[in-house]
Amino acid sequence: MQKIRNYINGELIEPFDKQYIDNYNPATGKVYSLIPDSDEKDVKLAAEAALAAFPKWSVTSKEERSRILLKISELIERDIERLAIAESVDNGKPVALAKMVDIPRAASNFHFYATAILHYSSESHAMEDVAINYTLRNPVGVAGCISPWNLPLYLFTWKVAPAIASGNCVVAKPSEITPMTAYLLSELCIEAGLPKGVLNIVHGHGHKVGSAITSHPKIPLISFTGGTKTGAEIARVAAPMFKKLSLELGGKNPNIIFADCNFDNAVKTTLNSSFANQGQICLCGSRIFIERSLYEKFKTEFVAKTKAMRVGNPADGNNKIGAVVSKAHMEKILSYIELAKQEGGSILCGGHQLKMEGEFSEGYYIAPTVIEGLPYNCRTNQEEIFGPVVTLTPFDTEEEVLMYANSTQYGLAAIVWTENLTRAHRVANLLHSGIVWINCWLLRDLRTPFGGVKSSGVGREGGFEALHFFTEPKNVCIKLK
Ligand code: TXE
Numbered sequence: 001m002q003k004i005r006n007y008i009n010g011e012l013i014e015p016f017d018k019q020y021i022d023n024y025n026p027a028t029g030k031v032y033s034l035i036p037d038s039d040e041k042d043v044k045l046a047a048e049a050a051l052a053a054f055p056k057w058s059v060t061s062k063e064e065r066s067r068i069l070l071k072i073s074e075l076i077e078r079d080i081e082r083l084a085i086a087e088s089v090d091n092g093k094p095v096a097l098a099k100m101v102d103i104p105r106a107a108s109n110f111h112f113y114a115t116a117i118l119h120y121s122s123e124s125h126a127m128e129d130v131a132i133n134y135t136l137r138n139p140v141g142v143a144g145c146i147s148p149w150n151l152p153l154y155l156f157t158w159k160v161a162p163a164i165a166s167g168n169c170v171v172a173k174p175s176e177i178t179p180m181t182a183y184l185l186s187e188l189c190i191e192a193g194l195p196k197g198v199l200n201i202v203h204g205h206g207h208k209v210g211s212a213i214t215s216h217p218k219i220p221l222i223s224f225t226g227g228t229k230t231g232a233e234i235a236r237v238a239a240p241m242f243k244k245l246s247l248e249l250g251g252k253n254p255n256i257i258f259a260d261c262n263f264d265n266a267v268k269t270t271l272n273s274s275f276a277n278q279g280q281i282c283l284c285g286s287r288i289f290i291e292r293s294l295y296e297k298f299k300t301e302f303v304a305k306t307k308a309m310r311v312g313n314p315a316d317g318n319n320k321i322g323a324v325v326s327k328a329h330m331e332k333i334l335s336y337i338e339l340a341k342q343e344g345g346s347i348l349c350g351g352h353q354l355k356m357e358g359e360f361s362e363g364y365y366i367a368p369t370v371i372e373g374l375p376y377n378c379r380t381n382q383e384e385i386f387g388p389v390v391t392l393t394p395f396d397t398e399e400e401v402l403m404y405a406n407s408t409q410y411g412l413a414a415i416v417w418t419e420n421l422t423r424a425h426r427v428a429n430l431l432h433s434g435i436v437w438i439n440c441w442l443l444r445d446l447r448t449p450f451g452g453v454k455s456s457g458v459g460r461e462g463g464f465e466a467l468h469f470f471t472e473p474k475n476v477c478i479k480l481k
Pocket of ligand 1 (some may be wrong): 146147148149150173174175176204205206207209210211214225226227228230231233234248249250251281282384385386
């Protein structure tokens with residue numbers, strides 16, 4: 001059975017204690033590889049390697065850093081097929097989705113930051129003829145990057161690329177549920193000639209490896225994407241150590257459909273924003289609010305199209321929906337469907353596990369589920385389910401739907417469908433959320449600020465925001481006379 005190895009000081013090595021965790025293929029429910037069950041001893045080794053590499057890497061010219069990152073990007077593109085299959089086997093997502101979204105985006109993350117550093121400049125503040133201030137932005141040191149399982153290589157590289165591009169060294173931990181593509185990336189980093197110790201990848205559980213990174217005294221900044229509870233725990237540990245923190249957490253995003261929308265586009269994109277990646281994207285719109293005059297028409301069309309979505313073997317290009325990531329997560333999603341029924345919801349389609357044939361009979365499949373008849377403030381409509389489950393709710397006025405939309409503890413993304421330009425701007429301004437998509441979803445320009453408000457996180461990733469985060473500003477003031 002394939003054994004994943006840690007990537008420390010430029011080498012692929014076994015964990016200190018030589019202990020391993022089973023890695024499941026969600027499509028079959030079978031163990032297919034082994035993950036290092038690392039702990040604080042492995043993190044210590046990785047942090048030492050990163051600290052040793054930092055003095056040289058931090059002064060390596062940005063042209064040279066850029067060249068190496070571009071090489072990594074090219075190697076990801078070269079291996080797109082192999083990486084997409086690995087991502088699908090590890091996570092349960094359709095291979096076609098990994099090939100179209102996850103892996104190209106991982107390559108873009110390296111490409112984007114390889115070039116962004118060439119255009120990054122810092123500020124200068126002149127005090128007329130008295131003095132001039134200028135800001136130096138130096139890399140901080142060793143960055144801790146902790147990422148989740150839903151978009152494994154995509155989100156892992158979204159942190160690692162800006163961190164090393166800006167001259168930091170990194171101790172990173174991918175999710176123990178989906179570690180394979182981060183492991184394959186470590187092989188590509190070696191091939192690309194990334195100097196040893198610049199990136200170190202330690203595999204294992206969050207409560208062992210993640211918490212050892214968070215509490216390590218020589219890791220002064222932490223970039224985390226994952227659940228809100230974990231984010232709160234990381235903040236609790238990191239705050240008294242005055243670490244810099246970037247937290248991208250959960251969402252319960254509203255998808256607001258006004259009667260004047262472009263109906264066909266709204267239905268088509270809403271299918272995607274509801275069920276892409278089995279609904280396991282923090283940006284998915286899980287609460288669909290529809291203006292009452294359009295409600296029945298939208299519901300009929302949306303439910304019919306949802307029923308027609310094929311679920312099954314992620315390697316079969318005809319299947320739009322694969323397996324959810326783990327047995328535990330499948331059970332969590334199913335328990336929320338039960339909760340929705342108890343809260344008085346009617347299941348319009350789905351609502352149950354799907355049993356497949358043959359080698360997929362033990363896989364974790366859930367029929368895409370549409371629920372109606374729930375109040376906006378019930379638990380089903382307030383808590384993050386993170387699966388192929390959406391609710392439909394009618395509304396009468398703009399004021400009412402804004403109240404529904406803003407009623408949760410989350411504020412990551414919102415989607416609005418309307419052909420009325422002034423309303424689009426007005427509503428976008430009044431939504432409590434870090435990102436608003438008008439008449440589209442998941443359209444991403446990597447230069448834009450990415451992140452949420454309220455319990456959806458602290459700080460922004462993307463563009464120069466990430467380069468700001470991974471550098472420390474220092475003001476230098478020179479008196480002129
Ligand atoms: O996330 P965790 P899980 C949501 C979603 C999901 C829930 C839990 O609702 O059901 O979170 O998912 C590491 N110190 N999202 O359990 O535990 C962990 O090993 C440091 C939203 O997978 O937050 C993994 O690498 N690190 C989300 C990473 O944190 C710790 C994406 C995320 O895992 C740690 C995924 C600790 N004490 C889930 N405990 C999004 N916003 O995209 C765990 N980790």
